[in-house]
Amino acid sequence: MELRGKRLLSLVIFGSSVFYPVKARDIDLLIIVDKLSNAVEKFNLEVEISKALRKIESKAPFDVTVFDSGSFRENLEPGTLASGLVAGYRTVYDELGLEKLIEPLIVNIALGEYFVQKSGRRINLSVLARAKLRLLYARSGNNV
Helix, strand or coil: CEECCEEEEEEEEECHHHHCHHHCCCEEEEEEECCCCCHHHHHHHHHHHHHHHCCCCCCCCEEEEEEEHHHHHHCCCCCCHHHHHHHCEEEEEECCCHHHHHHHHHHHHHHCCCEEEECCEEEEHHHHHHHHHHHHHHHHCCCC
């Protein structure tokens, strides 16, 4: 799939629109493409996609984040934007193998004590990561 001359590798909805949709104020989209030349190209692509999405009738605005596959892999550390995937995500399109890529991040978060502050609430990402691992391992037949 192509997106402005870039090969779309993954399209993911994440954040409160997935884990707490009743209270979600926006819809977070993570778009991963094959390659971006620089930060300006990244910014321009995010703006262009955001403008196009405004034409869609939606109860909430879209918050678009674009990574190329290399910068996404660099963000697979606790404390980065990718940490938010632990709270919940829905894969719309995936050529990248997202589930396998984020599994080590989920393990790292599960082994530590990581929190995120969201709308006055403190969310324990480590507890969510442990639950997510149990589900992943139950699906694959492995024990935690």
